[in-house]
Structures are given as C-alpha cells and as structure tokens.
Amino acid sequence: xxxxSDLRFNTSHEWVRLxxxxxxxxxxxxxxxxxxxxxxVELPAVGRAVDAGDPTAVVxxxxxxxxxxxPIGGEVVEVNxxxxxxxxxxxxxxxxxxxxxxxxxxxxxxVESLLTPEGYIAQIS
Amino acid sequence: MSDLLKxxxxxxxxxxxxxxxxxxxxxxxxxxYTAILDEHSAVRTKAGVFDISHMGQFLVSGEGSLEWLNKMxxxxxxxxxxxxxxxxxxxxxxxxxxxxxxxxxxxENDFFLVVNAxxxxxxxxxxxxxxxxxxxxxxxxxxxxxxxxxxxxxxxxFAVVCPGETLPPRNGISKTSTGSIVCxxxxxxxxxxxxxxxxxxxxxxxxxxxxxxxxxCGLGCRDSLRLEMCYPLNxxxxxxxxxxxxxxxxxxxDLDKGDFIGRExxxxxxxxxxxxxxxxxxxxxxxxxxxxxxAVFSPEGEALGELSSGVHSPSLGTGIGLAxxxxxxxxxxxxxxxxxxxxQFPAKVVKKPFYKPAAKA
Numbered sequence: 001x002x003x004x005s006d007l008r009f010n011t012s013h014e015w016v017r018l019x020x021x022x023x024x025x026x027x028x029x030x031x032x033x034x035x036x037x038x039x040x041v042e043l044p045a046v047g048r049a050v051d052a053g054d055p056t057a058v059v060x061x062x063x064x065x066x067x068x069x070x071p072i073g074g075e076v077v078e079v080n081x082x083x084x085x086x087x088x089x090x091x092x093x094x095x096x097x098x099x100x101x102x103x104x105x106x107x108x109x110x111v112e113s114l115l116t117p118e119g120y121i122a123q124i125s
Numbered sequence: 126m127s128d129l130l131k132x133x134x135x136x137x138x139x140x141x142x143x144x145x146x147x148x149x150x151x152x153x154x155x156x157x158y159t160a161i162l163d164e165h166s167a168v169r170t171k172a173g174v175f176d177i178s179h180m181g182q183f184l185v186s187g188e189g190s191l192e193w194l195n196k197m198x199x200x201x202x203x204x205x206x207x208x209x210x211x212x213x214x215x216x217x218x219x220x221x222x223x224x225x226x227x228x229x230x231x232x233e234n235d236f237f238l239v240v241n242a243x244x245x246x247x248x249x250x251x252x253x254x255x256x257x258x259x260x261x262x263x264x265x266x267x268x269x270x271x272x273x274x275x276x277x278x279x280x281x282x283f284a285v286v287c288p289g290e291t292l293p294p295r296n297g298i299s300k301t302s303t304g305s306i307v308c309x310x311x312x313x314x315x316x317x318x319x320x321x322x323x324x325x326x327x328x329x330x331x332x333x334x335x336x337x338x339x340x341x342c343g344l345g346c347r348d349s350l351r352l353e354m355c356y357p358l359n360x361x362x363x364x365x366x367x368x369x370x371x372x373x374x375x376x377x378x379d380l381d382k383g384d385f386i387g388r389e390x391x392x393x394x395x396x397x398x399x400x401x402x403x404x405x406x407x408x409x410x411x412x413x414x415x416x417x418x419x420a421v422f423s424p425e426g427e428a429l430g431e432l433s434s435g436v437h438s439p440s441l442g443t444g445i446g447l448a449x450x451x452x453x454x455x456x457x458x459x460x461x462x463x464x465x466x467x468x469q470f471p472a473k474v475v476k477k478p479f480y481k482p483a484a485k486a
Contacts, residue, residue, distance in 0.1 A: 036157065036161060036162075037161060037162040039414055040412070040414055040437070059160075060414050060437075062161040062345065062414065062439070065416075065466075081236065
C-alpha cells in the first residue's frame with residue numbers, strides 16, 4: 001500500500017500536499033483500490049469556499065458514488081480537468097496526475113490536525 | 126447477522142481464488158475478484174466464470190406436466206423438444222411478473238427450471254399452490270452448485286475441463302458423464318454455458334474452469350454485462366406490478382397457446398398498447414453513472430419516471446439505463462434528462478440492446 005511520507009491524510013481517505021498556503025487534495029491509494037475503477041469525477045466550482053468536512057467533490061466507481069470531503073477549510077482555487085476527462089487517473093496515479101482540487105487554505109496550521117502517514121497506515125491496516 | 130447469510134458451496138474456492146465476498150440477495154457472494162471493468166472485459170473478449178449457486182433449481186415431472194406448466198408460465202412449453210430450453214415468466218393473476226426463469230425439457234414429461242435466487246421460496250410456493258396431485262414438483266436448489274462460463278472462449282474452456290464431452294446447442298441442455306447438467310444459455314449476451322454440479326463438487330469444478338482459462342468474475346460485472354444486453358433483472362426491471370408486455374418482452378409470451386395465469390391482462394395490453402413501456406436510455410455525452418431509482422425528466426422538466434436499472438457501460442464508455450416511461454416518451458431518439466443528485470445529464474431513448482456481441486458459434 002502506497003502512503004507517501006510527505007503527505008497528510010484525512011480519516012475519510014483524502015490526502016493533502018501543502019505548498020505555501022495551497023493544499024492539493026486527492027484520494028489515497030488505499031481509497032482508490034477500495035473504490036475500484038473510477039468512471040466519473042464531479043469537480044467543485046473554482047472560487048467556492050469550503051469548511052473542513054464539507055463534501056466538495058464526488059468520485060464515482062462502477063459500484064457507487066463517494067463524496068470527497070475538504071480536509072481543511074479554504075477556497076477552491078483550481079480543479080483538475082484531466083480527471084474529469086480521464087477518471088482512471090485517480091486509480092493509476094492517485095498522488096500525482098489523479099489529484100482532484102486545490103484549496104487556498106485559511107489557516108495552514110490546520111494541516112497539523114490531519115493524520116500523519118504513520119497514523120493513516122495504522123488506520124487502514 | 127452473518128449467520129443468516131446463505132453460503133455458496135463455492136465459498137472456500139472463492140476465498141482461495143481471491144474473491145471479495147459481500148452480502149448479495151441474502152447470500153454471501155463474490156461481487157468482484159479484481160475489478161468490475163477487468164472482469165467485464167474478460168467476458169466480452171475471452172471467458173469468465175461466475176458463481177450462480179444462489180439460483181434455484183426445480184424439477185417437474187409426471188403425466189400432464191407440460192399442460193400444467195403451460196397454464197403456469199407465459200411462454201409456450203409445447204414448443205420445446207427434449208433437450209431444449211426457453212426463457213419464460215411466472216405471472217400473478219394480474220399479469221405481473223413473479224419471476225423470470227428458464228425452463229428446460231429433459232424428457233417427455235420432465236422439466237428442469239432455473240429460477241432467481243431471491244425468489245426460490247416464493248416461486249415454489251406459487252407452483253405448489255397450483256400443483257395437481259399427478260405432478261411431482263421438487264426443489265433441488267440445495268443439491269446443486271452452479272457456475273456460468275461466459276465469453277467467446279467458453280467452448281474452449283469446456284473442451285479442456287470436460288474432454289470428450291459435447292456442449293449442447295444454443296438454448297439446449299444435456300448431462301455430462303460425471304452427472305453434471307450443462308445448459309447452453311447465459312446472462313451476458315456472449316456464447317457460454319451454465320454448469321450445475323453436485324454441490325459438494327462445486328469448488329473443484331470452479332478451480333478447473335479457472336485453470337482452463339476462465340477468469341473468476343463477481344456479480345458486479347454480471348450486472349453491467351446483462352444491462353448492456355437489456356436483459357431484465359427481476360426485482361428491478363421486472364416486478365409484480367409490471368407485465369412482460371410493458372417490459373417489451375412480449376416475444377416470450379404466447380397468447381395463442383390457450384389459457385394461462387395472467388393471460389387476460391396481457392391480451393388486453395397487447396390489443397390496446399401498454400400505457401408505459403420499459404425503454405433503453407443512453408447518455409448523449411459523458412456523465413455521472415446512472416443508477417436504479419434516479420429520476421427521469423423531459424427536457425422541459427416534466428417528471429416522467431425513474432430508472433429501474435442503471436450503470437456505467439464499460440463497453441460503451443457511457444451511462445446506460447432502463448426506465449418505464451409513458452408510451453408517448455418511448456420512441457427511439459426521444460430526448461430526456463437523468464437526474465443525478467440534482468444535476469441533470471441529457472440522454473435519449475435508444476434501440477435495445479445497447480451492445481451487440483460478436484457473432485456466436
């Protein structure tokens with residue numbers, strides 16, 4: 001199971017990469033494997049303000065729809081059009097080309113409340 | 126809770142082969158092994174094997190079986206030669222579907238029926254209620270393990286697993302020298318066969334089919350495969366308040382064979398035209414996967430009905446579904462909208478089936 005050491009994780013399986021005050025969000029390798037083939041991604045509107053825990057995007061596999069929650073509060077500043085065109089990127093490259101949206105976070109310290117890679121590994125094992 | 130789940134005789138073999146078991150229609154069954162799209166593609170291009178042990182098997186025998194079954198079922202049993210099968214319906218008094226099933230004639234007065242898993246008790250009770258003394262009716266569902274091998278390479282798989290044996294012709298039934306029953310039908314649109322072995326031998330047969338090249342498949346892709354073919358799912362697309370005429374399955378109803386339960390309603394609907402019809406809907410562009418119970422609207426926003434089934438079609442790469450719509454909205458090409466969590470995706474009524482498999486052997 002791939003859990004990169006430089007990311008933080010939400011208990012609901014989103015990952016966060018914080019660079020400055022921009023947080024890139026996607027779903028974990030474990031989550032994509034559980035969901036199996038992703039066939040549709042519904043992206044949020046750019047400019048939308050979200051609080052931590054808000055359903056912000058939807059990832060659908062053949063089996064079911066899953067809400068993707070904002071791991072921390074902020075404003076949606078960018079979405080990944082590539083995953084809309086090719087949803088399988090979420091399966092094949094969940095931490096890279098399969099990212100879903102970027103937030104300009106209100107409080108960068110909020111990221112500290114998320115799971116560390118070790119904490120996330122403990123949760124999923 | 127898990128104690129209430131029925132267990133397939135193939136369960137140990139599924140676990141050994143890596144199947145992911147989940148509760149399904151009261152049974153602990155594999156929904157997938159690797160991924161639904163993988164397994165779907167294996168059946169369309171090579172061969173896959175499904176556990177269908179949850180389905181029920183009834184035997185009917187005795188003088189007058191044919192005449193009795195013809196009163197109980199919508200299709201014409203008299204058209205079956207020995208060794209032949211047909212798709213048919215068990216209807217209630219209002220022409221509504223209790224179950225869809227396949228009946229095979231195995232002797233002059235002997236019949237083998239394969240019914241849906243969730244309907245075994247109800248079907249049996251309905252038959253038993255109408256059973257004359259001269260007819261023997263047996264529920265053998267517990268005795269048989271069932272596997273469906275489906276896909277263009279399924280004949281080759283059979284040849285490896287059962288050397289020297291011959292597959293029955295399309296829609297036929299035969300018995301192997303080892304005492305298993307082989308039926309040449311299927312629920313995927315591909316060439317294939319269903320194999321019923323004594324329950325205790327099931328796991329070994331499953332492993333033999335896999336070793337011979339059939340990919341083990343879960344029930345997840347069985348749903349996408351059958352929906353691409355517009356094969357109805359009982360409980361979704363077929364229901365006690367829907368008739369085969371409304372479902373567009375009049376081809377499997379014989380109104381000329383004499384009286385049968387439900388005939389009156391069907392004859393009236395056929396003469397007058399049904400008020401609603403089950404249509405095939407396909408997205409005109411990409412969209413969120415449609416699923417059962419999603420609402421269907423007209424482009425002007427009028428509520429027309431809801432999907433009885435829906436799925437992302439792996440073969441077409443877009444959303445497909447079935448819905449009962451008012452007859453005025455069922456013409457091929459009619460534009461509608463499918464509502465997914467408040468967002469509407471354009472779709473249109475298309476010709477059935479959604480997918481045409483390669484020519485069968």
